[in-house]
Amino acid sequence: MSQQVRGVVSRKKSEPTEVVDIVIPDPGPRDVVVDITACGVCHTDLAYRDGGINDEYPFLLGHEAAGRVEAIGTEVTHVGVGDFVVLNWRAVCGQCRACRRGRPWYCFDTFNASVPMTLTDGTELTPALGIGAFADKTLVHELQCTRVDPDADPAVVGLLGCGVMAGLGAAMNTGQVVRGDSVAVIGCGGVGDAAVAGARLAGATRIIAIDRDPAKLDWATDLGATHTIDASQVQDVVTAVQELTDGNGADVVIDAVGRPETYETAFYARDLAGVVVLVGVPTPEMRLELPLLDFFSRGGALKSSWYGDCLPERDFPMLVDLYQQGRLPLEKFVTERIGLTDIEEAFEAMEAGTVLRSVVEL
Known part of the structure; x- marks a missing residue:
């Protein structure tokens, strides 16, 4: 009834x-x-x-x-x-x-x-x-x-x-972070901090959290970030990421904000053959303009992550087990x-x- x-x-x-x-x-x-x-x-x-x-x-x-x-x-x-x-x-x-x-x-x-x-x-x-x-x-x-x-x-x-899976999956499924990778995450709210946790779980050795809010950077550090960048205190975030990655840029950069300016930062903050993952959701009126030559001049991949590219039946039980083991x-x-x-x-x-x-x- x-x-x-x-x-x-x-x-x-x-x-x-x-x-x-x-x-x-x-x-x-x-x-x-x-x-x-x-x-x-x-x-x-x-x-x-x-x-x-x-x-x-x-x-x-x-x-x-x-x-x-x-x-x-x-x-x-x-x-x-x-x-x-x-x-x-x-x-x-x-x-x-x-x-x-x-x-x-x-x-x-x-x-x-x-x-x-x-x-x-x-x-x-x-x-x-x-x-x-x-x-x-x-x-x-x-x-x-x-x-x-x-x-x-x-x-x-x-x-x-929803949100935590989106961030974990952006790192682990879409970005395919592996042991030894360097990862930069732009935006350290719930989704971004989940991406930090996912990068740590996947074995990234350098995890750079980027935000304008010191409290959010503290959250990211607690969840596994090895370095932080306060975007309100540096002149150029791209240069700051390169300085933390031997001048190269990060292997994977995750944009958990979803704005043209954060995506542009992600695009230039990656290594020559690095991966950009967009998991932050833009609004319909947003537009991006970049020199086409800059796309041609780099390898790697530009990816969008929907729900962390997850399969619930595969991912949820595994992640719950890792949580209960104290590993996530x-x-x-x-x-x-x-x-x-x-x-x-x-x-x-x-x-x-x-x-x-x-x-x-x-």
Whole structure:
């Protein structure tokens, strides 16, 4: 039977969110009802609220979540009732041209729940990234659920659902950092610091964190950066990176900001055959102008990283295991634990740059 639960809903552009009753319908054949235990507050949720994604209001916000499967549809085989799962927004189809070519992290036809969640008056909700987890319960497709060790802290491992996975994957999957590499990361918020942690886990020997905020540089150092550059205190960031890499530039430079000026810095701060990874998300009006000869004059690669080019079924259990072994300090990303009514304050803290992640616990 359908059920009513609390959920955080955004009704109009840039207006405060509300905690209201929402309706979770009976799951479709391959759908799953998940009882949410914890959900991180991500920049993407704020972008939904402020109209930066689309205008399909009302939105049910939240997507970096972990919880337990409560009910399953008639054809579900991927998970069972009681399983502890981390939710993901790229449930790959296995059939599109990207999947058939062995590149499922680019899947063009990812799965979501087959029936909508609604307000109590029947108005359909648009769940953030197809999840909508600022709620006591949510409805997703079975392949949006990845089973992980049930002893793991939900507030910590749920962050793999978006930003932390994006940063870890930007280094490990997209940038393909290997032992001995030098890595520079521009922007040391949640995604950038996850890239720092990923570079450390992959064996990089020189990890350079770049930001304008000394507090964020301290976070990056705590997560594995070997050197820091305060961009507000140096004349030229590119020269500063080269000075820390024997005059060559870094093997991998990760832009976790996503602005033309940070991308240009990343482009010139890499070694001659280095790799640039763009994981920060630009806005539609942004433009980049660089001499074409400078592209021709360098080898290496320029890459974009979507969700850290991850495969949840491959990556989530492995990363949770590494966290539980003490080899990946995911717990350091949880700055504060809050309630469902504290989302607006969490957005303010995020914009002020005083938290890596606020996590709603239910």
